[in-house]
Amino acid sequence: MPEFKTLLVEQTGKVVHIRINRPEKINAMNRDFWAEMIDVFGWVDQTDSIRCAIISGAGKHFSAGIDLTMLGEASSQSSMDIARKAETIRRHVLHLQHSFNVIDHCRKPVIAAVHGYCIGGAIDLISACDMRYCTEDAHFSIKEIDMGMAADVGTLQRLPRLIGDGMMREMAYTGRPVYGAEAARIGLANRTFKDHDALLSGVMEVAQSIAAKSPVAIRGTKEMIRFSRDHSVEDGLNYIATWNAAMLQSEDMKIAMAAHMSKQTPEFAD
Numbered sequence: 549m550p551e552f553k554t555l556l557v558e559q560t561g562k563v564v565h566i567r568i569n570r571p572e573k574i575n576a577m578n579r580d581f582w583a584e585m586i587d588v589f590g591w592v593d594q595t596d597s598i599r600c601a602i603i604s605g606a607g608k609h610f611s612a613g614i615d616l617t618m619l620g621e622a623s624s625q626s627s628m629d630i631a632r633k634a635e636t637i638r639r640h641v642l643h644l645q646h647s648f649n650v651i652d653h654c655r656k657p658v659i660a661a662v663h664g665y666c667i668g669g670a671i672d673l674i675s676a677c678d679m680r681y682c683t684e685d686a687h688f689s690i691k692e693i694d695m696g697m698a699a700d701v702g703t704l705q706r707l708p709r710l711i712g713d714g715m716m717r718e719m720a721y722t723g724r725p726v727y728g729a730e731a732a733r734i735g736l737a738n739r740t741f742k743d744h745d746a747l748l749s750g751v752m753e754v755a756q757s758i759a760a761k762s763p764v765a766i767r768g769t770k771e772m773i774r775f776s777r778d779h780s781v782e783d784g785l786n787y788i789a790t791w792n793a794a795m796l797q798s799e800d801m802k803i804a805m806a807a808h809m810s811k812q813t814p815e816f817a818d
Contacts, residue, residue, distance in 0.1 A: 550591055554581040556606060557588060562599040562759035563752065564592060571607025576615040577669050582647040589650040589658075596818035599759040599766065601654070602751055603677065604661040613668025613691060614644075644669075644701050651676040652706075652774065655767045657758055661751040662737070663744045667691045672701035675710065678770065681751050682737040683744055684728040693723040709777060711735050762800035762816045768792070 549557055556567040566588055568575040592601050605611050628636065651658050651673070660674040662682040668691040674680050682688075690707075692699040699720065708716045711734045719726060731737040741747040758766060768791060776784035800816050807814035 574612035578615040585647040600755040609664030611670035675706035
C-alpha cells in the first residue's frame with residue numbers, strides 16, 4: 549500500500565478508506581494533495597482486491613478546498629507576457645482537473661463521506677464521486693464566487709447533473725451554504741447521518757454491500773452510467789450492447805445465478 553503526505557489510506561477487506569489528512573489546515577488542498585490524488589486513485593483503479601473506495605476528511609471537517617497559497621502562486625507570474633502567463637495558468641488548471649477526473653474515471657465506485665466544511669474545491673471533489681453521504685451539520689458551499697472567480701475544477705460541469713441546473717446556479721452565484729438536510733433534499737447527498745461516527749459506519753456498510761457484488765458487473769455499470777451521462781441515449785444503448793457481448797460471458801453470471809437458485813451468498817473472484 550502506498551504512503552502519502554496528505555492522505556491516510558486503509559484497506560479493510562475489499563474496501564479502501566482514503567482520508568484527507570491535513571486537519572490542522574482544515575484539510576486544505578495543497579500542491580502535494582493534488583499530485584497524490586492522481587497517485588492514490590491510479591492505485592485504487594489498478595488494484596483488483598479493491599472493489600469500492602471511501603473518501604473522507606480527518607479531524608473536524610471534510611475539506612476547506614484549495615489551499616489559498618496556491619491561488620496566489622498561480623497569479624504571481626508577473627515577469628511573463630500575457631500569453632505565456634495565460635498558458636501557464638491554463639496548464640495548471642488542467643492538472644487540477646485531472647486530479648479529480650481520476651475519480652470519475654476510476655473503475656471502482658467512490659463514495660464521499662462529508663462532515664463539517666465541504667467548500668470550494670471540495671465540492672469539485674465530491675461532484676466527481678459516485679455517491680455522497682453527509683452528517684446533519686455538513687456545510688456545503690461553492691465558495692469561489694466570493695474569491696472573485698468561477699469554479700474551474702468540475703463543479704459547474706458535474707453538479708447540474710446531480711442537483712439540477714437552477715439549484716446549482718443559486719449555489720454558484722450566491723456562495724450560500726447548504727447544510728445536511730437540504731443537501732439530501734436537493735440530491736447533493738444520498739442520505740444524512742446524525743454524527744461523524746454514524747456517517748462512517750453507514751457509508752462503510754454501503755461500500756461493503758457494493759464490494760460483495762460482481763466486480764465485472766459493478767465496473768460495467770459505472771462505465772455505462774458515466775458514458776451515458778455524456779452521450780445520447782442511442783449512443784449509450786449501442787455501447788452497452790457491444791460491452792455486454794463480452795461481459796455476459798463472465799463467470800460471475802454463472803456464479804450469481806447458481807447462488808440465487810440455491811439461496812446462497814455468491815463469492816466472486818477479483
